[in-house]
Amino acid sequence: MKNIKTFAGSLCLIATITFATLSCKVEDPMLNSVVSPVLVDVVGATFGAPISATASVPTDSSSQEITVASRLFELDKTNILNNEIGIDSIPVSAIALSIKYELTKSVKAEKFTIKGQTYTFTPETYKSSGNWGEITSDGNGLVSLKTSFKKLGFEGNRIQRKGDIIKVTWSGTHKGIAFTRFSQIAVTEK
Template sequence: MKHIDKLPPIILIALFALLTMVSCKNVDDPFVPRVVSPVLVAIDGTAPGDFATEPTISYTKTGNVVLSARILELDKTNLLDYKKGIDSLPVANTKITITLRNTGAVVAELTTDAKGKISVEKTWLALGLSAPVSGNSIPLNWSGSYKGQSFTRLSRASVK
C-alpha cells in the first residue's frame, strides 16, 4: 500500500467506484409492508379526519350498539387545483363484513347503499359481552374489497 500514489488515476477512480457500489445494500423495510387502501372508511361517531388511529365509539351499557360508517373513494383528479382539491365519492354496492377481531366471528355482512352508507344495530350480547361493564371494549374489523383490492379498517366499541 505504500506505492498507491504510483497507480494511474483511472485505476484509483475505478477502485473507488467499485467499492462504493459493493458497499450499497438493498435493505428491506423494517415496518409492516402495507398497501394504500382503495377506499376511506369513515366510521360514524368518531372525530372527523381521524383516520390514522383506531377510533373508539362509546355506547351506554343498557342500549344497543349502532355500528355505521360511510365508504368513500378519494378522487384525486384535482389534487393540484387548490380551488377543487380531493373529492370524496360514495362507494355503492360494496360488501362490507364487520367481524370481532378477537375471535373472527362475523357480526354483520352489509352492502353499501347509493350514498356509501352501512348501518347495523346489535346488542352487547351479540358482540360477545353478556354483562357489559363500563370500560369494556370490543375490537372490530371493517373489511371489504374494492376494485380488486381488499381493505380493513380497525375500530372499537366501548361501554360508557
C-alpha cells in the same frame, strides 16, 4: 473570507439535507403495503377518527341497541393541486363488507351485599368473537348493523361496564384491492 464561510456553511447544509432525504427514500423490504382504495369513515367515532389508527365509538352501557355504521368513500385526487377544489370524497356503493367483532373481558373477584344478601363473582376471562355478517354499502356508501350487548354475550357475570372494549374489523375489496379498517366500541356510562 466571510462570504467563503457563509458559502461553505450553506453548501454543508444543502449536502446534509440531500443526504438525509436520500437516506429516507429507501424502501423497506419487510413491508408490502398498498394504499387502501377506499376511506372507511366510522360513524359516531370521536374526533380524528378517519386519520387515527383505531376509530373509537363511545356507547353508553345502558343502551338497549348498539349501532355499528360506516361510510365508504373513494378519494378523487385529480384536483389535489387546485386549492379551490382539492380532494373530492365520492360515496362508493355496492361494496360487500365483512364485519367481525372481538371482545376480551376480565372479570375480577367481587363481593357485594344487596338487602342483606351477599353475592360473589368468581374471577374469569371471557373471550368472544364472531362474524356479524356481510353487508353491502348503499347508494350513499353507508353500511349499518344493529345489535345489542346481550347478543354479544354481555349477560350475567359478564355485564358490560365502563372501560370494556369491543374491537370491530371492517374488511372488503374494491377494484381488486383488499382493505381492512379497525374500529372499537368503547363502553361508557352516563
